[in-house]
Amino acid sequence: MAKKIIQKTKHPMPLQDPHERARNFDEVALGYTVDTAVLEAQRCIQCKNEPCVAGCPVEIDIRKFIQQVADRNLEGAFHTLLERNVLPAVCGRVCPQEEQCEVKCTLGIKNEPVAIGRLERFVADHAALAKFTDDTPPAPPTGHKVAVVGSGPAGLTVAADLAKMGHGVTIFEALHKAGGVLVYGIPEFRLPKAIVEREINGLKHLGVEIKVNHVIGQTFTVDELFTELGYEAVFIGTGAGLPTFPKIPGINLIGVYSANEYLTRSNLMKAYQFPISDTPTIRGKHVAVIGGGNTAMDAVRTSLRLGAEHAYLIYRRTRKEMPARVEEVEHAEEEGVQIMMLAAPTAVLADEKSRVRAIRCIRMELGEPDASGRRSPVPQKGSEFDLEVDTVVFAIGQGANPLIRNTTPDLPVNKWGNVLADDDTGATQKAGVFAGGDIVTGGATVISAMGAGRKAARAIDTYLRNPSVDGYSPTDI
Amino acid sequence: MHQILSKEVLAPDVVRFWIEGPHIARKRKPGQFVIIRISEDGERIPLTIADVDKRRGAISIIVQGVGKSTRQLNLMVEGDAILDLAGPLGRPTALHPDRTVCCIGGGIGTAVVYPIACGFKALHGNVTAIIGGRTKDFVILEQELRAVADQVIVTTDDGSYGEKGLVTDALRTLIAAGTQFDEVVAVGPLPMMRAVVEVTRPLNIPTTVSLNPVMVDGTGMCGGCRVSVDGEQKFVCVDGPEFNGLLVDFEELGARLRAYREQEQEALKVYTEHQACRAQTT
Numbered sequence: 018m019a020k021k022i023i024q025k026t027k028h029p030m031p032l033q034d035p036h037e038r039a040r041n042f043d044e045v046a047l048g049y050t051v052d053t054a055v056l057e058a059q060r061c062i063q064c065k066n067e068p069c070v071a072g073c074p075v076e077i078d079i080r081k082f083i084q085q086v087a088d089r090n091l092e093g094a095f096h097t098l099l100e101r102n103v104l105p106a107v108c109g110r111v112c113p114q115e116e117q118c119e120v121k122c123t124l125g126i127k128n129e130p131v132a133i134g135r136l137e138r139f140v141a142d143h144a145a146l147a148k149f150t151d152d153t154p155p156a157p158p159t160g161h162k163v164a165v166v167g168s169g170p171a172g173l174t175v176a177a178d179l180a181k182m183g184h185g186v187t188i189f190e191a192l193h194k195a196g197g198v199l200v201y202g203i204p205e206f207r208l209p210k211a212i213v214e215r216e217i218n219g220l221k222h223l224g225v226e227i228k229v230n231h232v233i234g235q236t237f238t239v240d241e242l243f244t245e246l247g248y249e250a251v252f253i254g255t256g257a258g259l260p261t262f263p264k265i266p267g268i269n270l271i272g273v274y275s276a277n278e279y280l281t282r283s284n285l286m287k288a289y290q291f292p293i294s295d296t297p298t299i300r301g302k303h304v305a306v307i308g309g310g311n312t313a314m315d316a317v318r319t320s321l322r323l324g325a326e327h328a329y330l331i332y333r334r335t336r337k338e339m340p341a342r343v344e345e346v347e348h349a350e351e352e353g354v355q356i357m358m359l360a361a362p363t364a365v366l367a368d369e370k371s372r373v374r375a376i377r378c379i380r381m382e383l384g385e386p387d388a389s390g391r392r393s394p395v396p397q398k399g400s401e402f403d404l405e406v407d408t409v410v411f412a413i414g415q416g417a418n419p420l421i422r423n424t425t426p427d428l429p430v431n432k433w434g435n436v437l438a439d440d441d442t443g444a445t446q447k448a449g450v451f452a453g454g455d456i457v458t459g460g461a462t463v464i465s466a467m468g469a470g471r472k473a474a475r476a477i478d479t480y481l482r483n484p485s486v487d488g489y490s491p492t493d494i
Numbered sequence: 495m496h497q498i499l500s501k502e503v504l505a506p507d508v509v510r511f512w513i514e515g516p517h518i519a520r521k522r523k524p525g526q527f528v529i530i531r532i533s534e535d536g537e538r539i540p541l542t543i544a545d546v547d548k549r550r551g552a553i554s555i556i557v558q559g560v561g562k563s564t565r566q567l568n569l570m571v572e573g574d575a576i577l578d579l580a581g582p583l584g585r586p587t588a589l590h591p592d593r594t595v596c597c598i599g600g601g602i603g604t605a606v607v608y609p610i611a612c613g614f615k616a617l618h619g620n621v622t623a624i625i626g627g628r629t630k631d632f633v634i635l636e637q638e639l640r641a642v643a644d645q646v647i648v649t650t651d652d653g654s655y656g657e658k659g660l661v662t663d664a665l666r667t668l669i670a671a672g673t674q675f676d677e678v679v680a681v682g683p684l685p686m687m688r689a690v691v692e693v694t695r696p697l698n699i700p701t702t703v704s705l706n707p708v709m710v711d712g713t714g715m716c717g718g719c720r721v722s723v724d725g726e727q728k729f730v731c732v733d734g735p736e737f738n739g740l741l742v743d744f745e746e747l748g749a750r751l752r753a754y755r756e757q758e759q760e761a762l763k764v765y766t767e768h769q770a771c772r773a774q775t776t
Contacts, residue, residue: 259717418715420714
């Protein structure tokens with residue numbers, strides 16, 4: 018057989034024109050057609066050791082689903098994804114594949130790897146159009162009841178897995194809409210809310226019950242979930258959920274936001290449709306976003322779509338150290354975001370009405386590597402400069418939300434308030450309570466939270482069958 | 495969905511609703527609030543829980559129709575359903591037994607002060623209530639407070655009812671007459687709370703205020719409701735809503751309350767024009 022000639026590069030993702038998309042909230046990436054997807058899938062050499070699978074936190078059988086796409090068996094590919102991932106359309110869009118499955122792709126040694134993420138997204142979207150359904154018969158009910166706190170990526174994954182095992186699962190969500198960061202944080206132009214809703218509906222078909230407007234720690238405490246509502250195990254996946262601000266003057270001026278507030282107003286509350294929707298936001302003309310992660314990119318790109326003429330991204334290190342995905346940084350720049358590297362804010366300045374008039378920054382240079390291994394920024398004396406802006410958004414990381422910790426004194430947390438949980442099982446030191454996602458790790462990714470949910474589901478299943486095995490091993494922490 | 499069990503008008507544009515909410519009624523303590531949303535495009539509106547009826551599994555809220563959302567809410571009637579209701583939120587009032595307390599409510603703030611007065615009374619406190627309104631029509635919950643407080647003083651700006659003057663005038667009179675308060679609780683418009691604090695500060699009377707800043711999620715997630723208390727950043731939704739009034743930066747809070755003034759007026763204008771159109775066509 019003649020050796021297959023492989024295209025060296027990924028089939029490009031069709032995108033909305035940068036100038037156009039910078040002014041609308043429609044999705045930036047348009048998705049593959051069937052033919053492009055099949056051609057891309059045919060680039061996969063189906064290598065035996067399938068290193069990509071080891072790179073996937075939820076262990077999707079990547080080689081199998083790609084072969085199915087190459088064979089135009091799209092329904093089969095969809096079922097292969099669903100076996101391991103309840104949120105394929107979400108993950109295909111927001112996972113950092115370049116650091117996970119694709120970085121390990123054998124093809125990637127000499128060429129570009131297979132576009133696994135784009136194919137995952139394609140299969141999930143095609144399945145919705147073609148109305149493929151999950152036809153796996155439900156497991157016989159076990160009679161066990163589990164409460165899941167938070168409906169973000171960790172909670173949704175643990176809930177789906179447990180439901181498939183036959184356990185009764187209820188998700189408690191504090192906000193009025195399920196999805197956690199997928200609905201309040203990640204913008205429509207990167208992850209359309211209809212897609213999140215579609216995948217959450219898939220969970221409801223599995224028998225998962227979702228109760229919105231239930232603030233655990235307030236409406237019910239964790240203990241009451243056991244004693245009053247009769248759950249046998251509780252999974253805490255509440256996310257990071259507490260914004261941090263730098264200790265500089267002016268952070269309480271009008272026009273200063275946390276990324277959480279800025280994005281929640283726009284995404285969850287649809288402030289970009291104000292006054293059709295009732296929640297307003299400040300539509301800044303000159304906006305500075307501080308930070309270098311994906312949340313910062315989401316915020317600065319949102320500001321353009323809200324009408325900013327100048328959108329600045331201020332980051333204290335250089336592009337190389339930015340935690341954001343390269344793709345997001347590129348998209349932001351194409352849309353007109355101006356990236357100011359090696360600068361950090363020292364004050365936000367006010368006009369006479371306590372509104373933001375400018376942000377004062379200082380130039381940085383990179384010094385010795387810090388604990389994270391990245392060279393730490395050092396301020397350059399006398400290099401302050403003022404940038405005229407009317408809106409400032411801080412996307413500089415998150416703390417742990419206090420509501421559960423305050424009402425669950427016997428749940429050990431670390432000095433930052435993150436719940437202490439076993440790496441392999443999510444078990445905490447409190448019997449029957451498991452945790453995973455950002456509330457354990459601090460701000461991380463959607464897929465790592467899903468991976469934690471997957472591990473916790475297995476441990477909870479074991480625990481329900483034999484409560485004396487709690488899965489908590491102090492040496493792991 | 496949460497059914498509205500009853501509705502009554504307490505003052506011009508001020509309405510009391512009793513709403514189905516058994517979990518919240520069971521858990522709520524004085525000082526806590528709920529977040530309400532009434533339509534798919536609606537805002538999240540924070541409102542103090544004025545009272546609970548555990549037997550019926552109901553809570554009461556008192557709403558002043560100021561902006562679009564609160565006016566829309568106040569048009570709802572018995573039998574209608576509230577789309578979203580979350581709570582109880584915030585920390586409960588720090589109640590201490592056997593206190594001599596002065597609970598001061600200005601306008602709609604009386605709805606916030608009423609459950610706090612009940613809380614102190616339940617712990618055998620000696621409770622004086624001072625409630626104020628612009629005119630007689632704007633004084634609310636007088637009968638309810640008379641049923642729990644040891645003494646109720648009503649003030650109106652124009653003297654149309656009770657004593658003519660401000661709530662702070664009544665407070666000064668009581669203090670001058672020798673009443674020793676262990677604590678003062680003041681809830682109302684910002685200038686009123688500031689004025690109370692200016693009376694109590696020189697006398698070192700512990701003074702609690704309940705704040706009502708711009709809020710979005712109400713669970714500590716967004717930080718929009720941040721205030722400075724003794725120079726420290728606090729989130730009203732999870733650290734409050736009650737704080738030591740002697741330490742609150744009212745100036746900053748006042749500015750932040752005006753953040754969306756223009757948009758609020760725009761929304762209200764669009765809404766009232768729409769209402770007027772509807773009135774003409776029906």
